[in-house]
Amino acid sequence: MNFSRKLITWYEVNKRELPWRETNDPYKIWLSEVILQQTRVEQGMPYYLKFIEKYPTLKKLAAAPDDEVMKLWQGLGYYSRARNMLAAAREVVTNHGGKFPNEFEEIKKLKGIGPYTAAAIASLAFGLAYAVVDGNVYRVLARIYSIDTPINSTEGATVFAKLATELLDAKNPGTHNQAVMEFGATHCKPAQPLCPDCIFNRHCVALQKGLVTQLPVKTPNAKPRTRHFNYFYLTDNKRTWLQQRTGKDVWQGLYEFPLLESETKLDWATLLQHDFIKTLLGKLKPVLGQQISFTHLLSHQKIEATFFEILLPKGFVLKKFPTFETSLTKLKSYPVSRLTDKFIESIQH
Ligand code: SF4
Structure with a gap:
């Protein structure tokens, strides 16, 4: 099966129109990725629009007072995201003349940017062949290929990153990455995935083995x-x-x-x-x-x-x-x- 071709065809028909999909500006893509970590699209969207209105460019964000940015972020939680974003914007201004770096390793060096966000920016803004692995990607791959390695283990991170890279359409990494994340968010959902109408239902091993609700596997977190x-x-x-x-x-x-x-x-x-x-x-x-x-x-x-x-x-x-x-x-x-x-x-x- 050509995983990527199937997925991109599905995506072109089924994708949601979202403002950060209309751009290849790395600043806007980065902002959307930071906001959407741990946050649903419906909750994150008003914040994205508020930030873009107030700080239309990275330089404007970098020049903003800390308290003003934190106030605008209020209600989204995980405040270190906002603090790191501001620090990274200032790093880009100081060390890169205000121009977002266009190489994966340089992007990953910025404060608060891990492999996931770096891959998203590198592929969506610059067309570089890096596969993203977020919660949606873990779920889709764990089910289609019936992988029961815990996704929050070191081994899981390696196994899924390797598979995601193998499946990536290197000529079209931005669309491929968006497609797999969108497919996980709206079709192969955590609860009640739409298996009867699924483009992968003839290939999906979890569906064939009756394991859909058991995958992906996650090791329970310690008690809070x-x-x-x-x-x-x-x-x-x-x-x-x-x-x-x-x-x-x-x-x-x-x-x-x-x-x-x-x-x-x-x-x-x-x-x-x-x-x-x-x-x-x-x-x-x-x-x-x-x-x-x-x-x-x-x-x-x-x-x-x-x-x-x-x-x-x-x-x-x-x-x-x-x-x-x-x-x-x-x-x-x-x-x-x-x-x-x-x-x-x-x-x-
Ligand atoms: S068949 Fe079901 S579990 Fe398998 S990929 Fe499709 S929606 Fe997900």
Whole structure:
């Protein structure tokens, strides 16, 4: 069977019209790939359009302030993607005169760009023969060729990358790569693939062996780690206090209310005795307002968060560095995590 020819014929008839398919501008292709990692097309599309409108060129993105980019990204999650994208845009300006590198190895050296994204940019923007292997490609190949090597193992990465490269149409790598990803996204779907109407159903080994629902195989991830976050929303009805997250942890660079992380869930009475509160408020006897809890799931972490509202007298001066004061009317302008945003939404509506 000519895998690529069959697939490209299917693609030409069935592909969705998506804005990043209308271009071979490496910046736009890169942006779409970064946004679509871990994100569905329907959710990612408005972000892609917002970014292109605000930063129509890579140079415009590179010149943007960090906070502005993070704010525009807010809600997409996996914030390291945005931070790395901005760093890479600046690298392209500094080291490549603002012109996107046109060789696979050079593309892969940019911050946050792994083999998958580098192959996508190299093939779609520059017509270079590199096969992409994303979740869709793993699924399609695992089923058609009935491969049960776990896709999240080192061996799996090697086996599938080798097969994807063998199947690639080297004369037409961009269309081939888009076709296989699209086929996985809309036809050979994770649940309820459209086998009766499939161009591969005479060749698909998983279908013949009744293994479609069992492939691809994935080794289960370790149980997510549970963390307890106690946030303090301090307010005198006009002002509140925020801080920026630093260090290598989730939500790096985003803003949040003063935070005390604890080993276990803490109640207000226990927190009142804690040095953190004493350092934050000095001699002031804090008055508790509302208390709102959320469970927030990240890919490898479960965050049990409680936001404690502390009502402050007018004119109160908070000394604890690095917390800074802002007005409640400006609160929505800071880039924050989805968790903090949920709390802000709950108090502002
Ligand atoms: S027959 Fe079914 S499992 Fe096989 S490639 Fe087609 S849609 Fe996927």
